[in-house]
Amino acid sequence: xxxxxxxxxxxxxxxPFWSEIVEAGETYAYPLGLVSDEARxxxxxxxxxxxxxxxxxxxxxxxxxxxxPNRPGRGSHIGTASFMVSSxxxxxxxxxxxxxxxxxxxxxxxxxxxxxxAVVETNTTAVRLWQSLGxxxxxxxxxxxxxxxxxxxxxxxxxxxxx
Amino acid sequence: xxxxxxxxxxxxxxxPFWSEIVEAGETYAYPLGLVSDEARxxxxxxxxxxxxxxxxxxxxxxxxxxxxPNRPGRGSHIGTASFMVSSxxxxxxxxxxxxxxxxxxxxxxxxxxxxxxAVVETNTTAVRLWQSLGxxxxxxxxxxxxxxxxxxxxxxxxxxxxx
Numbered sequence: 148x149x150x151x152x153x154x155x156x157x158x159x160x161x162x163p164f165w166s167e168i169v170e171a172g173e174t175y176a177y178p179l180g181l182v183s184d185e186a187r188x189x190x191x192x193x194x195x196x197x198x199x200x201x202x203x204x205x206x207x208x209x210x211x212x213x214x215x216p217n218r219p220g221r222g223s224h225i226g227t228a229s230f231m232v233s234s235x236x237x238x239x240x241x242x243x244x245x246x247x248x249x250x251x252x253x254x255x256x257x258x259x260x261x262x263x264x265a266v267v268e269t270n271t272t273a274v275r276l277w278q279s280l281g282x283x284x285x286x287x288x289x290x291x292x293x294x295x296x297x298x299x300x301x302x303x304x305x306x307x308x309x310x
Numbered sequence: 311x312x313x314x315x316x317x318x319x320x321x322x323x324x325x326p327f328w329s330e331i332v333e334a335g336e337t338y339a340y341p342l343g344l345v346s347d348e349a350r351x352x353x354x355x356x357x358x359x360x361x362x363x364x365x366x367x368x369x370x371x372x373x374x375x376x377x378x379p380n381r382p383g384r385g386s387h388i389g390t391a392s393f394m395v396s397s398x399x400x401x402x403x404x405x406x407x408x409x410x411x412x413x414x415x416x417x418x419x420x421x422x423x424x425x426x427x428a429v430v431e432t433n434t435t436a437v438r439l440w441q442s443l444g445x446x447x448x449x450x451x452x453x454x455x456x457x458x459x460x461x462x463x464x465x466x467x468x469x470x471x472x473x
Binding site: 176217262286295302308 | 332335338339340341342380381382383384385386387388422423425427428447448449450451452453454455456457458462465467469471
């Protein structure tokens with residue numbers, strides 16, 4: 148498995164798991180029911196990478212992450228990121244590899260810290276992964292996410308300072 | 311003073327204080343140096359209101375607020391809002407009137423709560439105003455705003471549950 152920058156040609160392989168994850172209703176507050184072109188505008192900007200295995204025509208995309216400034220102007224020294232891993236590729240450390248990449252990318256680009264704005268509190272795999280990378284829960288907005296299976300649950304704001 | 315829905319014709323009166331506030335560098339992480347058309351796209355969407363005094367051709371816009379869902383999809387039951395008051399009109403309770411309007415609007419529209427994502431901690435007038443309306447500080451992202459006069463200061467996430 149390796150991580151490389153995404154190209155426009157990658158989107159047709161990203162959209163199926165992107166859409167599956169959003170529609171599952173457990174982890175992301177993106178608009179629901181987006182067609183491919185609409186979803187692409189939500190994901191393919193700033194710095195986008197893919198985790199892949201295989202070579203050439205056999206290359207398969209296992210997951211994707213996007214990252215960049217969390218706010219413009221006087222907030223642009225803090226980064227943010229989002230992550231999607233194909234359901235077929237879970238449990239293989241793809242999320243961790245993308246997370247490690249994300250932290251290093253922000254360090255290399257000179258960001259002062261990384262803020263995740265809305266980590267669903269019942270998405271414990273993600274919460275624990277980010278905590279293992281050093282992120283702390285700054286606070287939790289109660290009932291802010293309408294989880295399909297859990298009902299209204301909190302959204303964590305998480306933060307990692309970068310020395 | 312009264313509050314009414316904004317129209318496209320109001321923007322030329324809003325932009326001067328909007329721009330002055332953003333460029334002052336103390337309260338908002340909007341992009342810097344925006345011309346009028348660019349700034350309008352950042353403000354004139356969702357539900358936008360203006361606080362005005364005077365009638366007809368003598369009507370003057372003293373401040374503006376915009377409000378709507380904080381997130382799409384499974385986060386759209388929580389609202390958010392932003393506020394700008396002309397420097398010439400401060401200390402007259404315009405911010406409080408717009409805040410009261412904002413809370414009532416969210417109640418009327420059936421929102422479950424209101425989240426402010428980025429209240430600059432050194433903007434104590436705003437912090438105290440929102441607290442007086444019942445908002446609580448959920449958490450503070452350290453050093454996340456580059457204040458012109460204070461350097462890097464925290465951004466509060468504030469939240470008001472609506473019964």
